[in-house]
Amino acid sequence: MKTRVQALCGVTTLILVTLLLGCNKPAETSQSNTPGKFQGVIKIGEFASLTGKEAAFGISSHNGTQLAIDELNAAGGALGKELKLLTEDDQSKAGEPATVVRKLITRENVIAILGEVASSRSLEAAPICQQNKIPMISPSSTNPRVTEIGDYIFRVCFIDPFQGTVMANFAKNTLKAKNIAILTDVKADYSMGLAKFFKERLIADGGKVVAEQSYSGGDKDFKAQLTSIKASNPEGLFIPGYYTEVGLILGQAKELGIKFPMFGGDGWESTKLMEIAGPAAEGMYFSTHYSPELDAPLAKTFVQKYQAKFKEAPDAMAALGYDSALILVEAIKKAGSTEGAKIRDALASTKDFVGVTGTTTIDAQRNVSKPAVILTIKEGKFKYVETIAP
Amino acid sequence: MLEFLQQLINGLALGSIYALIALGYTMVYGVLRFINFAHSDVFMVGAFCGYYASKVGSRFLASGTVTAAIVVFLMSMVVCALLGILIERLAYRPLRERSKLTVLITAIGVSLLMEFTGQLVFGADPKSFRLLPSKNLQIFGGLVFNTNQVVVLGVTVLLLVVLQMIVLKTKMGTAMRAVSYNHRAAALMGINIDVVISFTFGLGSALAAAAGILYAISYPSIDPLMGVMPGLKAFVAAVLGGVGSIPGAAIGGVLIGIIETLVSGYVSSTYRDAIAFGVLILILLFKPTGLLGQPTVEKV
Numbered sequence: 145m146k147t148r149v150q151a152l153c154g155v156t157t158l159i160l161v162t163l164l165l166g167c168n169k170p171a172e173t174s175q176s177n178t179p180g181k182f183q184g185v186i187k188i189g190e191f192a193s194l195t196g197k198e199a200a201f202g203i204s205s206h207n208g209t210q211l212a213i214d215e216l217n218a219a220g221g222a223l224g225k226e227l228k229l230l231t232e233d234d235q236s237k238a239g240e241p242a243t244v245v246r247k248l249i250t251r252e253n254v255i256a257i258l259g260e261v262a263s264s265r266s267l268e269a270a271p272i273c274q275q276n277k278i279p280m281i282s283p284s285s286t287n288p289r290v291t292e293i294g295d296y297i298f299r300v301c302f303i304d305p306f307q308g309t310v311m312a313n314f315a316k317n318t319l320k321a322k323n324i325a326i327l328t329d330v331k332a333d334y335s336m337g338l339a340k341f342f343k344e345r346l347i348a349d350g351g352k353v354v355a356e357q358s359y360s361g362g363d364k365d366f367k368a369q370l371t372s373i374k375a376s377n378p379e380g381l382f383i384p385g386y387y388t389e390v391g392l393i394l395g396q397a398k399e400l401g402i403k404f405p406m407f408g409g410d411g412w413e414s415t416k417l418m419e420i421a422g423p424a425a426e427g428m429y430f431s432t433h434y435s436p437e438l439d440a441p442l443a444k445t446f447v448q449k450y451q452a453k454f455k456e457a458p459d460a461m462a463a464l465g466y467d468s469a470l471i472l473v474e475a476i477k478k479a480g481s482t483e484g485a486k487i488r489d490a491l492a493s494t495k496d497f498v499g500v501t502g503t504t505t506i507d508a509q510r511n512v513s514k515p516a517v518i519l520t521i522k523e524g525k526f527k528y529v530e531t532i533a534p
Numbered sequence: 535m536l537e538f539l540q541q542l543i544n545g546l547a548l549g550s551i552y553a554l555i556a557l558g559y560t561m562v563y564g565v566l567r568f569i570n571f572a573h574s575d576v577f578m579v580g581a582f583c584g585y586y587a588s589k590v591g592s593r594f595l596a597s598g599t600v601t602a603a604i605v606v607f608l609m610s611m612v613v614c615a616l617l618g619i620l621i622e623r624l625a626y627r628p629l630r631e632r633s634k635l636t637v638l639i640t641a642i643g644v645s646l647l648m649e650f651t652g653q654l655v656f657g658a659d660p661k662s663f664r665l666l667p668s669k670n671l672q673i674f675g676g677l678v679f680n681t682n683q684v685v686v687l688g689v690t691v692l693l694l695v696v697l698q699m700i701v702l703k704t705k706m707g708t709a710m711r712a713v714s715y716n717h718r719a720a721a722l723m724g725i726n727i728d729v730v731i732s733f734t735f736g737l738g739s740a741l742a743a744a745a746g747i748l749y750a751i752s753y754p755s756i757d758p759l760m761g762v763m764p765g766l767k768a769f770v771a772a773v774l775g776g777v778g779s780i781p782g783a784a785i786g787g788v789l790i791g792i793i794e795t796l797v798s799g800y801v802s803s804t805y806r807d808a809i810a811f812g813v814l815i816l817i818l819l820f821k822p823t824g825l826l827g828q829p830t831v832e833k834v
Contacts, residue, residue, distance in 0.1 A: 195653070195657070195658035195659060196658050196659065197659075197660065197757075199658065199659035200659065235658065330803075330804055357798075357803070358802060358803050358804060359798075359803050360803065360804070362763075363803070364749075364753040364755070364760075364763075365544075365548055365752075365753065365794075365795075365798075367544040367547075367548075367795070368541060368544055368545075368794070368795040368796070368797075368798035368799035368803070369798055369799065369803060371537060371540045371541055371544060371799055372537065372541075372799045372800065374537075375536075375537040388660055388755060391662070391755065392753055392754070392755055395754065398670075399668060399670060399678070399680040399682070399683075400540070400678050400680075401670050401672065401678040416659075416660070416662070419662040420660070420662045420754060420755045422662075422664060422754070
């Protein structure tokens with residue numbers, strides 16, 4: 145009996161220790177600077193998909209954000225205080241963003257929230273930030289509904305009506321394709337929105353949607369949908385999805401002997417896409433926010449710094465994460481305060497801010513208009529094709 | 535017509551994987567009369583074993599060759615067989631004389647334990663796993679077969695035949711059937727029940743490992759929660775075919791695969807699972823024991 149009690153105590157301690165360690169880990173990501181240099185800290189919350197289906201996006205975005213915060217701290221922080229980034233992982237799961245953002249606001253008392261890449265998850269967190277009057281900046285959620293939630297919600301990337309137009313024009317002008325099929329992820333607001341705007345533009349320009357099929361994020365088998373798309377003989381297939389599924393879709397399309405070109409949006413941009421799809425990804429196109437090949441001086445130094453720190457080239461999510469942190473801190477400095485309402489007003493008046501992804505001016509709808517770039521996949525790497533201005 | 539035939543091929547390839555997983559459910563049910571929910575996670579571990587085995591193996595054998603693939607299959611099947619035996623020994627055997635509900639809930643616990651340990655150990659982000667290079671084969675001017683689909687179908691049929699031989703022709707198979715019929719009587723006849731049950735778990739888990747690798751060949755993106763949906767579908771397949779019946783599990787698996795593919799292709803992928811599970815309800819309404827299940831008589 146005694147041994148059993150001892151064993152129980154042992155197990156309980158073990159569980160407690162694991163829990164404590166598990167809880168502490170995500171919060172301790174920012175590096176502490178030399179003490180005495182700063183008077184106090186400014187806590188900035190971030191929620192990102194560090195694990196799960198869209199982990200590659202969450203990690204890139206987080207790396208970019210962290211890089212910006214570290215640099216800002218090295219340059220003296222803001223308002224004489226040290227900036228501290230508290231990051232929470234939402235596991236790419238629906239339901240988690242609400243929990244972790246609530247935790248960041250009520251328990252950690254963060255003064256602003258940065259996040260997420262996926263529109264569905266930004267849409268989940270936005271009402272909570274709005275209610276608590278905490279400014280939120282989404283680095284790369286492109287669904288227009290995100291900023292419609294309220295006047296505390298901002299973004300620093302272009303929105304899907306623009307991205308849809310860009311890809312519809314691309315299909316018409318570059319691919320010379322009129323009959324297009326669309327394959328949408330019904331679980332993602334991003335995918336549904338982008339498909340809708342693409343379709344509107346395509347039809348307005350005299351194109352035709354010959355097949356519309358759908359899948360649910362997390363699916364693995366797309367052969368049924370692809371077979372019926374193939375039977376409708378399109379000249380191109382638009383897939384506004386995320387890289388995990390798109391990678392499988394491209395691979396399976398090749399297995400079915402599909403030859404027409406496939407293209408999509410910024411949800412494609414991860415090297416995981418090439419890993420999963422293999423050679424099937426060659427020659428496909430997608431639109432995104434940024435390319436490391438672009439020649440702007442600021443972008444160049446960013447690429448160097450990012451590469452030195454993370455040993456890989458930054459993607460659009462990293463660049464937007466970086467810009468979102470810079471813009472937030474700029475607003476804090478301008479407001480001269482960490483009060484939610486003052487930061488909000490300062491953010492809303494952001495004008496001609498030069499960042500890595502171009503010039504950011506926040507409009508009355510708290511959106512920005514920025515150029516889009518089109519990339520293609522060549523020999524397992526992203527290659528810059530063209531920039532399309534808004 | 536061509537499109538319909540292509541959809542049938544797609545469905546058959548998907549269904550044969552469901553069938554392989556369903557076999558594990560059905561065998562354990564046949565012998566122990568309980569559903570081993572951790573089976574779908576052994577399937578996941580099988581895929582990851584294959585992933586790591588092929589990584590290590592690529593140092594010794596040229597990757598992408600048939601020999602390397604066979605080695606990967608065998609290694610993963612052995613590891614999972616041992617894992618299955620271990621799970622039974624640690625989690626289920628101490629509860630064998632308890633009520634079925636206790637074991638069932640333990641099985642769900644083991645399943646969750648494996649899924650989340652998997653997230654810790656393997657990482658939660660999907661990994662890409664390519665075992666064999668694939669090539670397309672065209673027949674009848676337009677119908678496309680992929681070499682991977684041929685491998686999946688071939689391995690499934692082979693394993694089904696081997697399994698049926700083991701159950702019907704070997705001494706161990708006879709013992710399994712005896713235990714399934716009445717384990718007390720079997721024990722009285724001198725059959726070592728523990729050995730038979732361990733063997734059943736080992737065999738079922740080896741099949742799950744094979745299914746895991748076949749699944750990864752068809753869908754080269756594996757993650758620790760990859761077993762959840764296929765496991766559920768395979769469970770439905772086992773019930774559909776008549777739980778406890780090996781040919782039933784095979785037929786059930788293929789049926790579910792084809793129904794899913796046809797619904798996604800012709801109706802909408804949103805209704806795919808609803809219709810697949812709806813079919814299950816319909817069949818159970820009219821044939822409660824499943825397609826090939828034997829009606830059991832409860833004796834008082």
